[in-house]
Amino acid sequence: MLSGSKVLKQFGFQTEEEPNSIYPFSPVYRVKKQDKEYIVKKTQKPIERAERLIHYTKMLKESGIAVVTPVHLQNENPQTIDEDVYIVYPFIDGKPYTGTEDEIFQAGKLLGEIHRVSPKENNYQLPGYEVFDFTKEEVEESVQKINTVANKVNVTIDHEKLKEKLLTIVAQQEELKEGNLSYIATPHDFKANNLIYNDTPYLIDPDNASWVPKIFDLALVLLLFHNEHSTAPDVIFTPRQWGTFLSGYEVSSSLTETDKANWTKALEHVFLDEVMWLLAECEEDWFNPAQVTLFSSLLELLFDTSAYPLTISS
Structure with a gap:
């Protein structure tokens, strides 16, 4: 089974302990580097499909839609790791939905x-x-x-x-x-x-x-x-x-x-x-x-x- 620490290392994030996923049904990791926080998660595969997803979400963002798009890193983002594709997004701080x-x-x-x-x-x-x-x-x-x-x-x-x-x-x-x-x-x-x-x-x-x-x-x-x-x-x-x-x-x-x-x-x-x-x-x-x-x-x-x-x- 692919470890979370290996996934994070591929993107340039170092962790002393094995990270816990913040989502129970799929690996989603919240990490901090310097003064910024990020979300590392699986995305569409293969990498060609992930790239098309990114083109779509960037279009949304350029159209004024409030949506996450991949952050710029020194390492490639997204990446194929073993058989899956992972992506890094910015962590968005705010309040959860409550039904108002x-x-x-x-x-x-x-x-x-x-x-x-x-x-x-x-x-x-x-x-x-x-x-x-x-x-x-x-x-x-x-x-x-x-x-x-x-x-x-x-x-x-x-x-x-x-x-x-x-x-x-x-x-x-x-x-x-x-x-x-x-x-x-x-x-x-x-x-x-x-x-x-x-x-x-x-x-x-x-x-x-x-x-x-x-x-x-x-x-x-x-x-x-x-x-x-x-x-x-x-x-x-x-x-x-x-x-x-x-x-x-x-x-x-x-x-x-x-x-x-x-x-x-x-x-x-x-x-x-x-x-x-x-x-x-x-x-x-x-x-x-x-x-x-x-x-x-x-x-x-x-x-x-x-x-x-x-x-x-x-």
Whole structure:
């Protein structure tokens, strides 16, 4: 297993002890050199893909978007280390998201600005969204896992209802794929834990940047904006908060009528893609009461999305 100290040494950072990752699911190291602090983390691989990501984030920054870009070092940045690619960003000091109306509005405004400056074509050759191949077997296996782990923590789930709903979503994925949706370049991981606030938000993790349907990006926000964030509410946005987010978003960006018409199907599909996996594979989350509360709100949304329309003016 690659040691953190080896990674840091490759970038010119010396450490006497093995560093601890500040993120439990991937190596992310916070280091200090002289009077400056940095974040060292994995990014897209291979190196050619990482370079395209950097071209995209530099475009965002030059367009006035508050987003991290690689720092200038004497050593190469980014670098391939063993089979992965690592990058060094500046550490951004500020306050975490807490769920206030202004924070939500400002987050929506930032995402709208990111969408506004997206090129009309995938000029940065970011990874394209291609996950339209879910199967009945995948759903049945996932629902069984969800039911098993929910029972372990005494949470009751109508797993037959869940399976029926998810199978309906599988059946409509081809229609969605051919639905002539608007695609955009976007960080596609726009969540509270990737934002730091100094009055307005700063995006500190753009490394999942992809070429995706615009409404998929918005759906991911609605579903998982509060996921894995200790100072965020332990439920999804309320309908009022969702309206606040959209009011910020529409300052800079809008949607086509085709996008709006496909919103519910898009929301359901992103649930299938992102949330089904989360519920089925992250068993440790079910032992966290805050995550279980979030999961319950996600399931409620899946069965009734009517309170969460895309009320964005043309």
